[in-house]
Amino acid sequence: MDHENLPYRRVSPRLIPLRQINNAIGFGLFFLVLIVTVLVIQFASPLFLLSGTAYLLYLLPVGVLVWGIVLxxxxxxxxxxxxxxxxxDDLVLRRGILFRNQVAVPYGRIQYVDIHQGPLQRAFGxxxxxxxxxxxxxxxxxxxLPMVEAERLxxxxxxxxxxxxxxxAES
Structure with missing residues (x-):
């Protein structure tokens, strides 16, 4: 069955700022660790500064920063x-832009369904x-998914x- 043109239910738009905060925290911490590492290398090795390639060390943290902004x-x-x-007969889950992923979960194979909600997820509902x-x-x-929809699902x-x-069992 072609699921491409069927009306999928969308997730909450509140997921956008939640993911952006997680992205900022992850890439921000990585960026800070890289900057501190570069500064330690520079100040620990004064001869390195004279080599003329010290600016190349800054390419890695700048690359991480750019990648975080792109994401x-x-x-x-x-x-x-x-x-x-x-x-x-099944639940179809869809995600992805460039690399699309669709999973069809047959109802007859479902054993249990868990709902998880961390502190940031709770804050964003x-x-x-x-x-x-x-x-x-x-x-x-x-x-x-909003909590009410997750419980219903x-x-x-x-x-x-x-x-x-x-x-x-009957058959």
């Missing part, structure tokens, strides 16, 4: 590309949902999973 610009588009679709399937593997995790997936299990 910050991509995050809104990434979040808008995320969605989920409740079909008759979003959650992460993890779906574990038969065989012990986590089929997928999906973030950006958890209850719906659990109910459909039990219904499929009962159908299999």
């Amino acid at each position: 910050a610009c991509i995050i809104p588009r990434q979040v808008r590309a995320m969605g989920y679709l409740e079909n008759r 979003v959650t992460q949902i993890s779906i574990t399937t038969a065989g012990g593997g986590t089929a997928s995790t999906f973030e950006g 958890r209850d719906e997936l659990t109910q459909r999973g039990y219904a499929r299990l009962a159908e299999l």
Whole structure:
């Protein structure tokens, strides 16, 4: 079945600033560590400064800073590309812009559904949902759902999973 043109439900736009904060913290800390390292190398080795290549050391932290800014610009588009679709037989999770990822989770294989919410997620009113399937593997995790929607989806997936299990037991 072609899932490309079907109406996917989108995640909360509140996921955008949450991801941008996580991006800023991660890249900011990495940038600061690199700058401190470069400064320590420069001041610990005065001969290095005379070699004329000291400016090359600054390319690494500048590259990290530029990469962090590029990712910050991509995050809104990434979040808008995320969605989920409740079909008759399965749940389809979609994410990705350049590298697209679609996972179809059959209701009959769902064992349990977890909802996770850290402090920053709680502050922005979003959650992460993890779906574990038969065989012990986590089929997928999906973030950006408001708590009310995550609870509704958890209850719906659990109910459909039990219904499929009962159908299999009858046959």
